[in-house]
Amino acid sequence: MGIFDIIGPVMIGPSSSHTAGAARIGRLALEILGEELASADITLYGSFAKTGRGHGTDKALAAGLLGCLPSSDKIRNAIELAGKQGVALHFSFSEEDMGHPNVASIRAVGRSGRSVTVTGRSLGGGRVLITDIDGYPVEISGEEYTLITHHHDVPGVIAQVCLVLAGHHLNISNMKVFRKGRGDDAVMIIHTDEKVPDHVTDELRACNRHVEQVMALDII
Amino acid sequence: MKDYHSIKELFEEADLRHCSPGILACRKEAEEQNISYEEAWDRMKKLIPIFEHSIRRGLADKTRSLSGMIGGDANRLYRARMHFLSPVCRRACAYAIAAAEANAKMYRIVACPTAGSCGIVPAVIGVVGREIHASDDEYTRALFTAGAIGRVVAENASIAGAVGGCQAECGTAVGMAAAGVVDLLGGTTEQMGDALALGIKNLLGLVCDPVAGLVEVPCVKRNGMDAVIALTAAEMALAGIHSVIPPDEVIEAMGKIGRLLPASLRETSQAGLAVTPTGRRITEELNRKLRNS
Incomplete structure (x- = not known):
């Protein structure tokens, strides 16, 4: 504290x-x-x-x-x-x-x-x-920059999202993946050291057809 | 800079470097937040006008709160003729009630260490600061000293009423304010330690039993009372009165007492003042009023 x-x-x-x-x-x-x-x-x-x-x-x-x-x-x-x-x-x-x-x-x-x-x-x-x-x-918690993706549980999606972030020198501090079931809807929660800018979230949305939605949360 | 996890560590380091614990605390904060010393200092300094504004709000708004339990008392005390309370005590008491009333009526405040105990530190340090014509930088230094003490309490005991009862909130605020005032007056770290130990000791065991679960009764007037306790603790320490039990042991005792308190007396409003006949009646009336609104 x-x-x-x-x-x-x-x-x-x-x-x-x-x-x-x-x-x-x-x-x-x-x-x-x-x-x-x-x-x-x-x-x-x-x-x-x-x-x-x-x-x-x-x-x-x-x-x-x-x-x-x-x-x-x-x-x-x-x-x-x-x-x-x-x-x-x-x-x-x-x-x-x-x-x-x-x-x-x-x-x-x-x-x-x-x-x-x-x-x-x-x-x-x-x-x-x-x-x-x-x-x-x-x-x-809103105490860190957070990126949320909605995607399908398909091999390669996580790697591709990370690759885009790496390409923009955005460092991941913590990351968790959840899915409803194998091959079903999934969610990734990624904490980054800097805010993920809008053009990167746009790029993330387009990087893989299995990525449905990407949101970047500010520190609140 | 070295970490500090106890009052002893903090004060020994301050003595070693011949500076106020507040200066060290600012340096540590800057280091941890990865900002410059000046930025950390300014951040604290910028809280002063917010403190003052909440006090002015509370003094000016004489309306009652939504529950009807509180409101207008800061103004009442501020304008009343005192029979024996000194002008500084009267102002500190009224200002602390003012900030607490502002909080209850949904105005902007600075939690210190919590919203329910937000009046004590700004009232006590602010009034004494004004009295001795302290600069904003001296006020800021005292706030950092107070904050460092709160930090140690949070780490070694608790500052949450739900965990440790009111002693954790108002008790901590009194310790912070008393030591802050000693710092403001140029006292030694030993005197700061005595002031905070004497202040907290006086509130050990204080339960959190708010009527209707609101931060109003007994919280608002207690802020006023506790401002005077903090001033008394500071005066005692400056007069050379020592606390037999050292500050870190007092804080540890507070944490242990908090754990011994039943849940019914830790912000759940299931015992104490909350379940008195009047407390129950007010709770029922308020619930009826809210259901119909």
């Missing part, structure tokens, strides 16, 4: 886990969707469900989904802001035990009609972990 984790983060109150963390989960979900948000169904679990509204967890998630950071003044009025922007938000509160006290699950639909379901937990101190994207078990 660095000094600025002790004196910091700069955030909108009242709670680093229930407000700042919630905003980061929302913002990461937006990044993972990769386009402007049209609507979202948000389910809160555990302590998020029980005390979330008193902590502004709903407002913070909404603000994050609209692109705001935990320090944004817009969090206070995020629900109204979403209404003004024509973004439909629906909240539900579940009693289901998700194995962690502060969990939110978001089904986000973009303007293009594309949707993604993201589940994340708030770990305290404003730190979060995205644990599931569309049924894939992942671990994304």
